[in-house]
Amino acid sequence: MNRASILAFWGATACIVAPMAFAAGYADDQSSPIYGVKIPVGYRRWELVAVAHEQGFNELRAVVGNSLSIKAYGEGRLPFPNGAMLVKLAWKHVPLSGAGGAFVSGPATTVQVMVKDSRKYAATGGWGFGRFINGKPVDEAQHKTCFPCHEANVKNHDLVFTRFAP
Amino acid sequence: MNRASILAFWGATACIVAPMAFAAGYADDQSSPIYGVKIPVGYRRWELVAVAHEQGFNELRAVVGNSLSIKAYGEGRLPFPNGAMLVKLAWKHVPLSGAGGAFVSGPATTVQVMVKDSRKYAATGGWGFGRFINGKPVDEAQHKTCFPCHEANVKNHDLVFTRFAP
Numbered sequence: 243m244n245r246a247s248i249l250a251f252w253g254a255t256a257c258i259v260a261p262m263a264f265a266a267g268y269a270d271d272q273s274s275p276i277y278g279v280k281i282p283v284g285y286r287r288w289e290l291v292a293v294a295h296e297q298g299f300n301e302l303r304a305v306v307g308n309s310l311s312i313k314a315y316g317e318g319r320l321p322f323p324n325g326a327m328l329v330k331l332a333w334k335h336v337p338l339s340g341a342g343g344a345f346v347s348g349p350a351t352t353v354q355v356m357v358k359d360s361r362k363y364a365a366t367g368g369w370g371f372g373r374f375i376n377g378k379p380v381d382e383a384q385h386k387t388c389f390p391c392h393e394a395n396v397k398n399h400d401l402v403f404t405r406f407a408p
Numbered sequence: 409m410n411r412a413s414i415l416a417f418w419g420a421t422a423c424i425v426a427p428m429a430f431a432a433g434y435a436d437d438q439s440s441p442i443y444g445v446k447i448p449v450g451y452r453r454w455e456l457v458a459v460a461h462e463q464g465f466n467e468l469r470a471v472v473g474n475s476l477s478i479k480a481y482g483e484g485r486l487p488f489p490n491g492a493m494l495v496k497l498a499w500k501h502v503p504l505s506g507a508g509g510a511f512v513s514g515p516a517t518t519v520q521v522m523v524k525d526s527r528k529y530a531a532t533g534g535w536g537f538g539r540f541i542n543g544k545p546v547d548e549a550q551h552k553t554c555f556p557c558h559e560a561n562v563k564n565h566d567l568v569f570t571r572f573a574p
Contacts, residue, residue, distance in 0.1 A: 286456075287455050287478075289453050289455075290452075290456045290470055290472060292512060292513045293459045293468045293469070293470050293499070293512075293513050294468070294504075294510065294511060294512045294513070295461050295468060295501060295510075295511040295512075296509065296510055296511075297509040297510070297511065298508070298509035298510075302459045302460070302461060303459070304456055304459050304470065304573075306456060312453075331573070333459075333573055333574075335461060338460075338569075340561075341561070342464070343462065343463040343464035344460065344461075344462055344463070344464075345460060345461040345462075345463065346458060346459075346460045346461075346570075346571070346573075347458045347459050347460070347573035349574075350573070350574045395506070395507070403504075404512075405512070407470075407497070407499055407512075407513035407516070408499075408515075408516045
C-alpha cells in the first residue's frame with residue numbers, strides 16, 4: 243500500500259487494517275485492546291492543543307494534552323517524552339439554529355487517546371492507542387488500524403498529527 | 409430591525425451597528441474601546457468550553473473559560489458570576505495537506521473576550537467585550553456591534569452563545 247491510498251482513506255474511514263503481532267483481547271473492559279490504554283482521569287480539563295473539522299465524519303474535534311505533552315509542544319521538542327498523553331475529543335458538527343454558516347460541537351462521538359511509553363510500546367513507535375465510544379473501548383479490529391495510519395502519515399512528527407494552535 | 413435580519417448577518421459579517429451611549433476612545437492601547445477589556449494573562453492555558461466552525465469566516469474556533477466560568481458551566485447555573493471570563497480563539501479553517509476532508513486550525517485570526525461585571529457593564533447585560541487582532545484591540549465601530557448581537561440572540565443564556573461541549 244502506498245501513502246496516497248492510505249491518505250485517501252484517512253478522511254473518510256478508518257485507516258487500512260494491517261496485521262499486527264500483538265496479544266489480542268481486553269486487559270479489562272475499560273482498557274483498549276492490544277494496548278491496554280484507558281481514558282485518563284480528568285482529561286476533559288486538560289489544556290487545548292488544537293481544533294479540527296473532519297468533513298468525512300461530519301465531526302468537530304479538539305485535541306487536549308496533559309502537562310508533559312503541553313510542555314513538549316511549548317518547547318518544540320520531539321520526540322514526546324514518556325508519560326505524554328494526548329486526547330482527541332470529537333463531537334457531531336451541528337448547525338447552530340438560526341445562524342447560517344455557524345456550526346457547533348453537538349453530541350460527543352468518540353474519545354481517542356495516545357500514551358507515550360517508548361518501552362511498553364516499542365513496536366508501535368513508542369505510542370499506545372485507545373479509541374472509546376460512550377466510555378467503552380471499541381474492538382480490536384479498529385485498534386489495529388491506529389499505528390499503521392500514524393506511521394504512514396506523520397513519522398516525521400513522532401507519529402502525532404496535531405500541531406499546536408497559537 | 410427584526411431577529412431574522414440580525415441572524416442573517418451574524419454568520420457573514422459583524423452584527424448590525426447600533427448607537428451606544430458610552431464613552432468612546434481607548435483607556436490605553438491594549439484595552440478595548442467602550443469597555444476597557446484586555447486580553448487576560450494566561451488565557452491560552454484555560455480550560456476548553458467548546459469548539460465551532462464559522463463557514464462564513466472560514467474559521468475554526470475554540471472557547472475557553474477561566475475557573476469561574478468553567479465552574480458556572482459545570483453547575484449549569486445562570487447568570488455567570490462576576491469575574492467570569494470567556495475567550496474565543498479563532499484560526500483559519502485550513503485543509504490538512506494530503507488528507508481529504510480534514511481541516512485544522514491554521515493561522516490565528518482574532519481573540520475575543522467577554523468579562524462579567526454586573527455593575528461596571530450594567531448597560532450591556534453585565535458583560536464587557538473585547539476583540540483583538542495580533543494582540544491589539546480593533547476599533548470602536550466594531551465594538552459597538554458586540555452587545556446588540558448577543559442581546560438579540562442569546563438573552564435567554566445570559567448573553568452567551570456557547571454551550572459546554574461534553
